[in-house]
Amino acid sequence: MKKIFYLIMILIILLYSNAYAMDNNQLLDLRNKLFDESKDIKALLRNSKNVVLLNNMWDACIVTMTQLDAYFFMMGIFDAVSKDKWNEEAVTYLELWLTKIKNTDEINLKSLKSFPSDLEAGTLRHAQKMEGYFTDLNDMIDESLNTISKLKASVKPNR
Numbered sequence: 001m002k003k004i005f006y007l008i009m010i011l012i013i014l015l016y017s018n019a020y021a022m023d024n025n026q027l028l029d030l031r032n033k034l035f036d037e038s039k040d041i042k043a044l045l046r047n048s049k050n051v052v053l054l055n056n057m058w059d060a061c062i063v064t065m066t067q068l069d070a071y072f073f074m075m076g077i078f079d080a081v082s083k084d085k086w087n088e089e090a091v092t093y094l095e096l097w098l099t100k101i102k103n104t105d106e107i108n109l110k111s112l113k114s115f116p117s118d119l120e121a122g123t124l125r126h127a128q129k130m131e132g133y134f135t136d137l138n139d140m141i142d143e144s145l146n147t148i149s150k151l152k153a154s155v156k157p158n159r
Contacts, residue, residue, distance in 0.1 A: 026140055031068045034061045034133055041126055050123040053115055057130055060108045064137070067101045091152040095145060102141045105134045 038061035045054050074094060112131045119127065 027068060030137055031065055034065050037061055037129060044122050048120055048123060050120055054123055057126060071097055091148060095148050098141050098145055102138055105138050109134050
């Protein structure tokens with residue numbers, strides 16, 4: 001009976017950790033899409049009349065990629081710590097970092113929505129793609145924040 005219980009617990013833990021790893025893969029895929037988008041935007045800079053707007057979109061891609069890279073590094077450090085040494089402050093830091101990324105994305109979305117209507121077709125197409133990426137990223141961050149809030153509740157000391 002104990003073996004069955006342990007096998008079920010191990011299975012649950014493996015499924016949970018794989019589901020969380022898939023969340024990070026989605027974030028990594030989105031980071032790679034932003035990287036590809038930044039290359040496409042950079043190629044448009046030479047011949048566009050909307051150089052300032054394209055430069056702002058390129059900057060937004062780079063900043064978001066850098067923030068996601070930092071989050072991935074934090075997750076690597078966090079995963080390296082044994083589970084019995086997790087503390088509420090470490091989990092809170094991850095939560096705050098994700099919130100910071102989301103706040104930056106909200107600023108980027110407001111900026112994209114404030115672009116003038118007389119944009120070149122290429123600039124408009126990239127602005128729409130980036131708007132979709134930032135919206136998707138915010139949705140993924142919300143999911144990660146929900147997961148982290150559960151983790152945060154589990155590491156609180158029993159009082």
